[in-house]
Amino acid sequence: xxxxxxxxxxxxxxxxxxxxxxxxxxxxxxxxxxxxxxxxxxxxxxxxxxxxxxxxxxxxxxxxxxxxxxxxxxxxxxxxxxxxxxxxxxxxxxxxxxxxxxxxxxxxxxxxxxxxxxxxxxxxxxxxxxxxxxxxxxxxxxxxxxxxxxxxxxxxxxxxxxxxxxxxxxxxxxxxxxx
Amino acid sequence: xxxxxxxxxxxxxxxxxxxxxxxxxxxxxxxxxxxxxxxxxxxxxxxxxxxxxxxxxxxxxxxxxxxxxxxxxxxxxxxxxxxxxxxxxxxxxxxxxxxxxxxxxxxxxxxxxxxxxxxxxxxxxxxxxxxxxxxxxxxxxxxxxxxxxxxxxxxxxxxxxxxxxxxxxxxxxxxxxxxxxxxxxxxxxxxxxxxxxxxxxxxxxxxxxxxxxxxxxxxxxxxxxxxxxxxxxxxxxxxxxxxxxxxxxxxxxxxxxxxxxxxxxxxxxxxxxxxxxxxxxxxxxxxxxxxxxxxxxxxxxxx
Numbered sequence: 001x002x003x004x005x006x007x008x009x010x011x012x013x014x015x016x017x018x019x020x021x022x023x024x025x026x027x028x029x030x031x032x033x034x035x036x037x038x039x040x041x042x043x044x045x046x047x048x049x050x051x052x053x054x055x056x057x058x059x060x061x062x063x064x065x066x067x068x069x070x071x072x073x074x075x076x077x078x079x080x081x082x083x084x085x086x087x088x089x090x091x092x093x094x095x096x097x098x099x100x101x102x103x104x105x106x107x108x109x110x111x112x113x114x115x116x117x118x119x120x121x122x123x124x125x126x127x128x129x130x131x132x133x134x135x136x137x138x139x140x141x142x143x144x145x146x147x148x149x150x151x152x153x154x155x156x157x158x159x160x161x162x163x164x165x166x167x168x169x170x171x172x173x174x175x176x177x178x179x
Numbered sequence: 180x181x182x183x184x185x186x187x188x189x190x191x192x193x194x195x196x197x198x199x200x201x202x203x204x205x206x207x208x209x210x211x212x213x214x215x216x217x218x219x220x221x222x223x224x225x226x227x228x229x230x231x232x233x234x235x236x237x238x239x240x241x242x243x244x245x246x247x248x249x250x251x252x253x254x255x256x257x258x259x260x261x262x263x264x265x266x267x268x269x270x271x272x273x274x275x276x277x278x279x280x281x282x283x284x285x286x287x288x289x290x291x292x293x294x295x296x297x298x299x300x301x302x303x304x305x306x307x308x309x310x311x312x313x314x315x316x317x318x319x320x321x322x323x324x325x326x327x328x329x330x331x332x333x334x335x336x337x338x339x340x341x342x343x344x345x346x347x348x349x350x351x352x353x354x355x356x357x358x359x360x361x362x363x364x365x366x367x368x369x370x371x372x373x374x375x376x377x378x379x380x381x382x383x384x385x386x387x388x389x390x391x392x393x394x395x396x397x398x399x400x401x402x403x404x405x406x407x408x409x410x411x412x413x414x415x416x417x418x419x420x421x422x423x424x425x426x427x428x429x430x431x432x433x434x435x436x437x438x439x440x441x442x443x444x445x446x447x448x449x450x451x452x453x454x455x456x457x458x459x460x461x462x463x464x465x466x467x468x469x470x471x472x473x474x475x476x477x478x479x480x481x482x
Binding site for chain 1: 206208214231312388
């Protein structure tokens with residue numbers, strides 16, 4: 001619960017900043033996908049269930065704040081949360097390589113989905129153009145930021161996950177005592 | 180006791196299996212409700228914006244403050260000198276102004292004579308601040324800090340002191356979203372700003388793509404016309420014409436910077452640099468008067 005609230009709060013602040021002052025970090029008009037970093041780190045630590053829930057909430061925030069229909073980004077980030085959580089079930093997070101490659105893969109997948117639904121279905125078929133001007137630059141920028149931020153975010157998620165676990169255990173204990 | 184726990188866990192696992200399909204269903208349902216049925220669930224968005232708008236505004240003013248102080252700190256001395264020089268200039272200009280005012284009064288009389296007083300300085304206007312740009316690479320929106328609570332309606336023209344910036348395309352309670360004139364969907368009826376200037380159709384060119392022009396990455400507009408049919412040259416100013424449905428006549432759209440023949444040369448495209456740079460402005464004016472709109476059968480209004 002604490003983990004979910006904290007991730008949503010960070011996502012909210014990141015979105016607001018990215019729409020105003022943090023736009024200054026854009027390189028050549030390309031912004032990194034910070035919500036994706038949040039989703040990947042949460043899903044890697046907490047598994048596919050909590051990961052998809054946190055992805056859903058983060059995506060819904062973006063939809064609510066800036067997108068014209070609800071559910072689009074919620075769907076994308078939820079699926080990312082689920083697949084990253086599912087794939088990293090039995091994998092160690094101590095190496096940075098793993099979260100970074102998950103970030104690259106999911107950022108690329110998200111770029112493809114956005115191209116298909118926001119451009120291709122509207123009749124804009126210049127895939128190569130968007131691949132080299134939007135999708136790949138975004139992947140690379142997100143990756144570079146991910147190398148810096150992912151260890152931090154994973155530490156944070158491990159901590160809040162631990163707190164949540166302790167709270168849940170306490171609740172279970174008290175229930176057992178009562179029964 | 181142990182068995183009970185195991186049973187409970189099994190039930191919980193069973194429930195957890197349904198979580199992803201449930202989430203998918205919720206997303207698809209939301210997409211259908213908001214996208215296809217047109218129910219916009221504005222109360223949810225507005226609740227969030229109640230929190231986010233003040234933060235965005237605060238961030239903006241902090242930014243402006245820091246910027247101002249950075250600029251001002253080191254250059255205090257030169258500013259003082261400049262001030263003295265400017266005072267002298269002001270006096271000279273005041274003198275000139277008086278002469279010009281007399282001139283202006285004469286011009287006003289002439290204007291009345293030719294019934295040319297339909298210009299936009301008479302329209303009721305209200306100021307608004309740009310508080311947000313899109314946070315993503317895939318879509319473009321500008322958010323203003325005024326909404327239906329301030330009397331803003333859809334299709335109201337948005338201008339700055341430089342000229343036309345766009346029109347309000349979505350209105351919520353406390354904020355509104357603007358479509359810029361460089362947006363690819365934007366179409367404006369314009370006129371070359373000369374006595375008897377030709378009428379033209381100005382389209383948004385941001386993201387436009389063709390063999391001759393390549394990819395247009397900058398905030399530009401364009402006019403497509405049959406070569407020789409329209410009397411247009413580089414340097415011409417384009418203003419809104421009185422033919423349009425939503426923009427009042429006489430607003431500056433931009434300056435022609437380039438004329439490029441297309442294909443066999445039968446057609447040409449004039450590239451127009453807009454008078455307004457939205458990325459560099461944070462205050463805009465909204466003309467709070469919607470012109471007579473022609474609605475089509477879907478109830479949508481075509482600008």
